[in-house]
Amino acid sequence: MAEHAAAPLGGRLLTPVTVLLGALAAVAGIILLFRFFHGLGAVTNLSDGYPWGIWIAYDVVVGSALACGGYAIALLVYIFNRGEYHPLVRPALLASLFGYTLAGASVIFDLGRWWNVWHIFWPGYAQPNSVMFEVAVCITAYIFVMWIEFSPVFLEKLGMKDARRKLSKVLFFFIALGVVLPSMHQSSLGSLLVIFGRQIHPLWQAGWLLPLLYLMTAVLLGFAVVIFEAAAASTGFRRSTETAILARLSGLMFWLLAAYLVVRVADLVLRGALGSAFAFSLEAVMFWLEMIAFALPLLLLGSRAARARPSRLFVSAVLLMAGGFLLRINGFLVGYQTGDGWHYFPALPELLVTIGLIAFEVLAYIVFVRRLPVLPRAAAAAR
């Protein structure tokens, strides 16, 4: 059980990769500075027809879903008591921590009247009927919960063993909270679309099934991201892959994916929306891309032997991430139409901010795993 323990990876922080990431993040920072002085219109292509652009659809909706690794693994380890996945907890949690913290931060960049953001949490202003209210409160709470969940890492680093022990006595509550909260807001990210009604293309307006679809794909994405990160980290940091664990994980993923596709397709058929998938339109093309991205992993991971191959696992994870990305982008941007005549494609500065945020996230991840006990010790020792 020695590999359960985590240790800092060590190594240099200043590498060409980190410098590039830092530069990208700096560009985003400059653009954001400009945005705060000249308004959203100065750096984005947002309009009244597309009031939400990629800063919401990608940075928040997709970004937080891609940051569900911590949630998915915590669900597995602590709720379904699958202790064998424990080594995956910390790296997954770290990625989630950054993903969510940045998703939260990017909300501030996107809010027009950001100085009022505290109103969401203030009783006189808060409006609990709003799905947005629930999403905002849950995400904020979850970010705090995740920092608490992750705090043993800092406490270990600082050698505060007493505090670490005390925390571990109540950690179960935060772990439970760390499962409840994402379940709530990941499903509610889907519920956000309910009020859009007919403004969402029938291929994505699943009504009351939206929360279920978004929750299932959030967990799927969580697993996929864990596999992706493990593979990326093993290549990037030249560590051995945890293939055995990942293979078992992908088995779970396979069944969840199958269940998701059944719900998704059944919903489309029952609502009679499938017909529009055969129209010659951007929506139909994007729909099929999304469905292919979800369906291919089902073929790729069909057998136990296939699941044991890291390359298969990796490709499936990437495809699933693409599928989850497409489901959300399609729902929030491609399938959204407030009326004829409106166009949107992100502006370059808008795109650079999103890229900069991702760069910042990766950069922080690198710094953390090199300096803090995140990755399993055994693997680190192999270095």
Add this chain to the structure above:
Amino acid sequence: MDRRNFLKASAAGGGLLAAGAGTPAHARGNREVPPEALGLLYDSTLCVGCKACVAACKQANGMPPEFSTEEHLWDTPLDISGRTLNVIKVYRSGSARNKDREQDGYAFIKKSCMHCVDPSCISACPVSAMQKDPRTGVVSYDKDACIGCRYCVAACPFGVPRFTFESATPQISKCQLCRHRWKDGGYAACAEVCPTGATLYGRLTDLKQEAARRLAAKPGAPMVYPRGRLGGPDQSYPGVSAAYVQHLYGEKEFGGTQMVMLAGVPFEKLGYPGLPPVSDASSSETLQHTLYGGLVMPVAFLGLLSWVARRNVKSADDEEDPHHG
């Protein structure tokens, strides 16, 4: 691994989810029309396209002009926007020779806030910046509460709340039925200036009665049209009844709106979509209340998971402790 525990947890979690997705336990219907609901009746067949309402609206709300032509000569908004609360648009087909005719005709249409009975914008707003007056039903906006998330902009089926994207201190712009002019005895400026009574202000019940009267009249029959405010000083004038599409838009759409409309051309052609009688706000809120009503389900879920996690954290993390402890 504790198989029994796993199964129990899955069953409980699945049950909760199923309960959530399955039955609308807290179904909330459309909201009711407020007792003294105020509104507008827009009659496309009476509109002469003078845009007096557009100009008056700008003036009454202190909005700057907006330019869509190369020469920035005068206010030419293409649509409602952060700086325009009301526009008159034109539908034209073929030779556009006949007014209020679908083929080879043209028709004017007003675009401004519909003041829904059950507005999406209010349901969407996380900080109560959008409010519906319990008495008059006017949908108002408070910029001091607003966080600028634009969920209202995205949610409105009519695309009404608009946002000043070009400002560093942006805000939502929408018609508030000139409620700031009430204290001086004024009312909706668009109706006040309308030369033909195409935009008529008044209590919703009276407006609906007036609309029914017009729909019942035979096309070409002599007709007296009121102007300005129903129930206000008489400014009516004689005219001739038009050939209406037998449809009072906003009577049923989306749970009803407090701006209702008549036209001689089907409303889909005029940019007003066919909407179901159930408001999106009621769907969304029913879903939310089913899942989170009284926080019953989340708390139950949290309790269950805490209990499970407590057992499993020990078994998972205790193994870790010896290395540190």
Add this chain to the structure above:
Amino acid sequence: MTDTFLREALDAADTVSDRLGIGRREFLRLCAATAATLGLPAGAEAAIAKAVEKAKRPPVIWLHFQECTGCSESLLRAEHPTLEKLILDVISLDYHETLMAAAGHQAEAARKASMQANKGKYILVVEGAIPVRDGGIYCKVGGRKAIDLVRECAADAAAVIAIGSCASWGGMPSTDPNPTGSSSVGEVLGKAVVTIPGCPPNPYNFLATAVHFLTFGKLPEVDALGRPKFAYGRLVHENCERRAHFDAGRFAMEFGDTGHRQGYCLYKLGCKGPETYANCPTIGFGDVGEGNWPVGCGHPCIGCTEKGVAFTKPIHQVAVMKNVVPPLSFPRIVEDQGKTSFASAAALAAIAGAAAGAAAMLARNLGKSEAGRQDAQPPKGE
């Protein structure tokens, strides 16, 4: 060439000035004003001056039927120059019941003589509607029915001009229930005639039409109702001095209110400008001075030139907006809005390509390490 032409015109002016007893300068001003009313290009005043001088004065026979003589009166009130002189000297007014010195049989004889002498050359002007009910017995001149007179005189006329709304489309006498069956000249003759509607019409519109005939030998271009396009081509509303108030939504609500005193738009008081074709806003009314026309004085236009408007619609009934097509400045139901960016599309494509490439590389490396592990070799990198 222009010089010669001008010189000839000036000579002509001298001749006519002598004849009319008006100054040369004044005469040229009249010609210029006429050319302007007709919308003719610069230099046309010279042609008009020449025509007025050289052409034999066309004989005019002017008939009066169901009318108030307001049209003649308005013509007499024109001051640039005094039009009666012009009518007597530019044209040869051979028969006009109000103006001619002759009376009784003598007058009728003059008409007959002129018609005989100028067969096919004279201009027939009709003022007033013609009753047709009961065989047309409700209006007689010299014992002869109006309907017979107009047919007789029109038979050999070079051109027929109906002056005033009564002659043009029936006017006030034809108002419901129209007991005498008042009809327009066109209806009685069964053919299109030039009409100068108005109650009364602007004298310059008639004068310009007559001079056009004099100058070019033909009547000016007319619309479907026989109205010269130079005068009746546009709605009163289009050139109205109060139009800006209409566009801005500033309306007089009742006579004497603030808006009315401020000169706001009279649409809400029933102004028929939006459905009335006439040039009143551009040339004013008669010769009474700038800004003096009904709307200029604060009264809504009653649409006196328009059949079905004047004497038919209540004065304060709101007008129908006559737009041939809706103005182009209106936003359409669907407008292209929103922004897209080619640069970012290209950047996004590049990033997507790079990401796909990186993923493919990574997958290949993972595949290699799989192969390596199968050969029981230590993992790559150590």
